[in-house]
Amino acid sequence: xxxxxxxxxxxxxxxxxxxxxxxxxxxxxxxxxxxxxxxxxxxxxxxxxxxxxxxxxxxxxxxxxxxxxxxxxxxxxxxxxxxxxxxxxxxxxxxxxxxxxxxxxxxxxxxxxxxxxxxxxxxxxxxxxxxxxxxxxxxxxxxxxxxxxxxxxxxxxxxxxxxxxxxxxxxxxxxxxxxxxxxxxxxxxxxxxxxxxxxxxxxxxxxxxxxxxxxxxxxxxxxxxxxxxxxxxxxxxxxxxxxxxxxxxxxxxxxxxxxxxxxxxxxxxxxxxxxxxxxxxxxxxxxxxxxxxxxxxxxxxxxxxxxxxxxxxxxxxxxxxxxxxxxxxxxxxxxxxxxxxxxxxxxxxxxxxxxxxxxxxxxxxxxxxxxxxxxxxxxxxxxxxxxxxxxxxxxxxxxxxxxxxxxxxxxxxxxxxxxxxxxxxxxxxxxxxxxxxxxxxxxxxxxxxxxxxxxxxxxxxxxxxxxxxxxxxxxxxxxxxxxxxxxxxxxxxxxxxxxxxxxxxxxxxxxxxxxxxxxxxxxxxxxxxxxxxxxxxxxxxxxxxxxxxxxxxxxxxxxxxxxxxxxxxxxxxxxxxxxxxxxxxxxxxxxxxxxxxxxxxxxxxxxxxxxxxxxxxxxxxxxxxxxxxxxxxxxxxxxxxxxxxxxxxxxxxxxxxxxxxxxxxxxxxxxxxxxxxxxxxxxxxxxxxxxxxxxxxxxxxxxxxxxxxxxxxxxxxxxxxxxxxxxx
Numbered sequence: 263x264x265x266x267x268x269x270x271x272x273x274x275x276x277x278x279x280x281x282x283x284x285x286x287x288x289x290x291x292x293x294x295x296x297x298x299x300x301x302x303x304x305x306x307x308x309x310x311x312x313x314x315x316x317x318x319x320x321x322x323x324x325x326x327x328x329x330x331x332x333x334x335x336x337x338x339x340x341x342x343x344x345x346x347x348x349x350x351x352x353x354x355x356x357x358x359x360x361x362x363x364x365x366x367x368x369x370x371x372x373x374x375x376x377x378x379x380x381x382x383x384x385x386x387x388x389x390x391x392x393x394x395x396x397x398x399x400x401x402x403x404x405x406x407x408x409x410x411x412x413x414x415x416x417x418x419x420x421x422x423x424x425x426x427x428x429x430x431x432x433x434x435x436x437x438x439x440x441x442x443x444x445x446x447x448x449x450x451x452x453x454x455x456x457x458x459x460x461x462x463x464x465x466x467x468x469x470x471x472x473x474x475x476x477x478x479x480x481x482x483x484x485x486x487x488x489x490x491x492x493x494x495x496x497x498x499x500x501x502x503x504x505x506x507x508x509x510x511x512x513x514x515x516x517x518x519x520x521x522x523x524x525x526x527x528x529x530x531x532x533x534x535x536x537x538x539x540x541x542x543x544x545x546x547x548x549x550x551x552x553x554x555x556x557x558x559x560x561x562x563x564x565x566x567x568x569x570x571x572x573x574x575x576x577x578x579x580x581x582x583x584x585x586x587x588x589x590x591x592x593x594x595x596x597x598x599x600x601x602x603x604x605x606x607x608x609x610x611x612x613x614x615x616x617x618x619x620x621x622x623x624x625x626x627x628x629x630x631x632x633x634x635x636x637x638x639x640x641x642x643x644x645x646x647x648x649x650x651x652x653x654x655x656x657x658x659x660x661x662x663x664x665x666x667x668x669x670x671x672x673x674x675x676x677x678x679x680x681x682x683x684x685x686x687x688x689x690x691x692x693x694x695x696x697x698x699x700x701x702x703x704x705x706x707x708x709x710x711x712x713x714x715x716x717x718x719x720x721x722x723x724x725x726x727x728x729x730x731x732x733x734x735x736x737x738x739x740x741x742x743x744x745x746x747x748x749x750x751x752x753x754x755x756x757x758x759x760x761x762x763x764x765x766x767x768x769x770x771x772x773x774x775x776x777x778x779x780x781x782x783x784x785x786x787x788x789x790x791x792x793x794x795x796x797x798x799x800x801x802x803x804x805x806x807x808x809x810x811x812x813x814x815x816x817x818x819x820x821x822x823x824x825x826x827x828x829x830x831x832x833x834x835x836x837x838x839x840x841x842x843x844x845x846x847x848x849x850x851x852x853x854x855x856x857x858x859x860x861x862x863x864x865x866x867x868x869x870x871x872x873x874x875x876x877x878x879x880x881x882x883x884x885x886x887x888x889x890x891x892x893x894x895x896x897x898x899x900x901x902x903x904x905x906x907x908x909x910x911x912x913x914x915x916x917x918x919x920x921x922x923x924x925x926x927x928x929x930x931x932x933x934x935x936x937x938x939x940x941x942x943x944x945x946x947x948x949x950x951x952x953x954x955x956x957x958x959x960x961x962x963x964x965x966x967x968x969x970x971x972x973x974x975x976x977x978x979x980x981x982x983x984x985x986x987x988x989x990x
Contacts, residue, residue: 264417265410265620267525273450273611273653274618277463280452282609283443284430284467285474288350291465294341303337304461312458317399318436324399325359328377328434332358335468342469350473354379354392364388366422367494375415379471389423389487391415392479393430393471401435406622408433413620416444421522424496424531424548425487427660428480428605430471441467446529446550447601448611448655451618477594482660484592485548488513498533498546500662502590509588511535511546511664518671518708521549526656528552534668537587544587545665551728553600553657559589561727568698582691584711584725589663599660611655669711669723672826676837676953680720681830682946684712686939687722689823693935695730696816703729703814705822706746707829733816733931744814748870749825751818752880753916758812760884761916816931817915820938821883824908827942831898831905833866834954835859839895861893863957883909897952901945908941 298304305313311330320327335356342348358377365387377395380386394415396408412431419429428445439457443450457464477483484499495515499508514535521530533546551557556564562583569580592599602610672688675681688710695702702724709726729744743750743757753760839857868878881887891902912934919930 264413264525268413268449268620270621271617271619273448273615275450275452275612275615277452277455279612279615280441280443280450281466282607283450284441285470285478287466287470288473289342289345289348289465289469291462291469293345294338294465294469295461297341297344298337298461298465301337301341303334307461308458309334309461309464312437316437316458318401320399324397327399328358328397331434332356334464335472338465338468339472342473352472353381353474353476353479354472355382356468357386358395358397360386362386364391371418371422373411373414373418375411379468388419389425391419391429392474392481393432394419395431396433398433398435401438403622405433405435406620408435409618409620412442413449416442416449417525420444420446420525420529421519424516424519424522425482425485426480427482427599428601430480432467439464444525445601445605446658447526447606448653449525450611450615453616482592482599483594484508496533498535498548498662499592500546500588500590500664501593502588508593509538511538511544514546517545517668521708528658542666543668545668547663547665549661549663549728550601550658551661553602553659555728557589557591557661557663558726558728559586559663561730562586565695565698565700565727565730569694576694576697579691579694579697581715581721582687582694582723583727584669584723585666587664587666589661592660592662600657601659602655602657611653613653615653667713669713669725671708672710672712672722673707673956675712676955677949678830678834678952678954679946679949680712681954682827682942682949683720684710684722685823685827685830686942686946687712688724689820689935689939689942691722691724692816692819692823693932693939695724695819696733696931696935699733700730701733701814701816702727702819703731703744704746705819705826706749707826708746710826731814743874745822747874748829748872749822750874751821751825752883753812754814754818755874755876756880759920760880761913762920815919817912817919817934820934821912823938823942824905824912827908827945828905829870830954831894831901832862832869833958834956835862835895836897837953837955840955840960857895858893859957859960862895863960865890865893866957884913885909897950901948904941904944904948907944908938911937911941 295304303310309330311334317324317327339352343352356377356379360374360377363372363374364378365385367387367389371388375391375394376397378391379393379395381390381392383390394412396412396415398404398408412433416429416431420426428443431442431444433440433442434457435454437456437458438454439460440454441452455463471479484501486497488495488497491513493515495513498511498514500511501508511533512535514533516531517534518530518532521528528549528551530547530549533548535544535546536542537544547558549558563586565583566580569576594604597604599605602608672681672684675684688705692702692705704726705724709724711723711725712720713723715721743754745751745754747755835857839859868876869882871879878887882889889902889906891899894902915930915934915937
């Protein structure tokens with residue numbers, strides 16, 4: 263999955279292009295080099311340890327071949343410390359060829375890097391690795407092993423450690439060394455260079471890494487591990503605009519972090535903690551929000567303000583949204599934690615870069631040790647990537663928001679009736695958004711929560727309002743695919759209308775130039791300032807084209823709720839049917855022998871495959887193929903007829919709404935909310951006391967699964983794996 267996130271290649275930069283991402287230069291590299299020459303560490307412009315032979319020509323295992331590198335780094339650090347004007351403290355030390363696997367704080371991981379620049383200490387911890395290293399004695403095909411392993415290490419560091427904002431790595435094959443950098447926006451690497459002869463680069467690299475501050479190495483000083491806690495707890499600072507000092511929430515424990523599974527994403531984590539003033543339970547959400555969007559807190563404040571302005575019965579809608587206590591961007595030493603301005607030091611990835619392939623080309627075969635790498639295969643891959651892919655680097659801002667309640671995600675509720683009740687409340691929140699003139703655009707099982715009120719009644723809440731957008735907005739971004747793939751409306755998945763009559767289907771093919779999205783904010787001013795009649799007509803024609811192009815509408819958000827209800831019925835089974843504890847090959851109790859788990863898993867995996875444009879989802883929803891309900895347990899089968907009733911209502915609404923050739927009939931939006939709520943109440947009333955559990959934990963570990971509606975994690979806790987997002 264990690265390689266898929268990266269599309270198999272990353273930008274490859276020159277040394278000069280990459281150097282700004284390194285920690286600041288802390289020594290005069292020429293002066294250190296001169297002293298190393300005097301000491302005999304450098305001879306004939308080569309490291310003395312490799313004076314006679316390159317690593318690939320030396321006898322022995324690669325552990326022995328690269329052992330001198332540890333001494334070289336120690337010598338560089340010693341020379342820095344001996345300088346009379348040097349007053350920086352050492353942060354990292356080099357460890358090569360460790361004989362143990364680093365200890366994980368959260369997830370099990372048996373991989374072992376070939377080395378690391380790490381924080382000193384008695385324990386070898388993944389959370390203490392500042393720079394991961396991979397080594398190979400030979401080049402050629404072996405470079406791909408290093409690339410795969412180092413990508414995995416950086417991915418694991420960012421997903422496992424909430425205190426990490428970005429990370430570095432170094433790969434070495436024979437004499438060729440390469441630096442890597444990874445944040446929540448981008449992964450890049452340098453072109454390879456000869457570490458045996460490019461002495462100043464080696465001195466610059468290891469001196470900077472060894473003496474950099476922890477924030478310069480990617481650690482976050484605003485979230486700190488509480489010592490001697492298991493599971494790990496954290497003290498978290500939340501800074502609000504207008505306040506001089508942040509508020510610290512202590513002993514926070516992670517309750518959801520599968521939003522951090524992907525490399526380049528919002529990396530959402532949710533912590534349970536207490537309000538320092540009242541002691542009441544609260545939730546802190548840590549996320550890398552999109553730079554060009556309003557924050558979730560700002561959107562919630564806007565929606566709550568609109569509800570207050572309308573007053574009356576409308577005020578009752580407030581209970582269907584999470585109440586915000588405070589929110590703000592994370593600040594590191596007084597600066598906003600921004601992937602571009604702070605982390606990448608305001609140095610964007612240059613457009614004239616080449617591409618570094620991460621996956622071995624099919625034509626590249628293993629070569630004899632010491633032979634020249636098959637560069638033709640690499641160069642062909644680089645050219646193909648450069649020609650066919652446009653790099654998109656999303657600028658993100660580190661952000662935290664505190665909610666007044668600790669919500670429970672719908673997927674953690676054992677009662678099917680409670681799940682239905684929470685879905686119905688979420689639809690009421692969605693109705694409120696529609697009445698206020700907004701779309702949600704990101705409905706998923708992770709964004710539908712529930713809390714208990716003062717009377718212990720369960721209330722569903724629609725959360726994660728970062729991607730809301732005005733229904734009447736002509737912003738082309740409204741036509742961008744957003745959401746969680748398994749719960750995405752089929753039209754949003756396809757990015758086209760599929761229920762329109764044949765004579766207007768050609769409008770599906772209308773495309774908007776990406777530059778129009780970037781410049782949309784200037785269109786209003788353009789109208790005012792344009793003097794040419796032709797230019798005015800051009801702007802109006804573009805607006806008409808955008809209006810007819812595919813756009814997310816409120817019916818799509820309702821359909822996402824339908825998919826979640828289908829997920830409750832098809833990706834779960836009554837607990838009475840399921841063995842405990844779960845194993846992949848567990849047998850079903852004899853009393854339920856007419857039901858076959860494997861048959862239901864086949865259908866569930868087709869409905870919720872975790873990938874976009876899955877044909878079966880569209881064919882089933884549009885009734886081109888029949889939905890097989892015979893695979894379901896006997897107690898669940900009667901409920902599906904109500905699910906089909908809601909499906910029919912959605913289909914008829916789509917066909918009516920999309921019939922006008924000049925756009926969408928918006929008068930039908932409100933009716934679909936109330937219709938689906940009414941039908942979901944039938945399912946709730948028929949659910950009885952059925953307790954359900956996800957089938958994902960029973961999936962054969964050798965087979966991929968998305969039956970939870972979420973991406974399978976390597977070693978999940980009790981909550982299911984992460985939803986695969988699509989926000990392109």
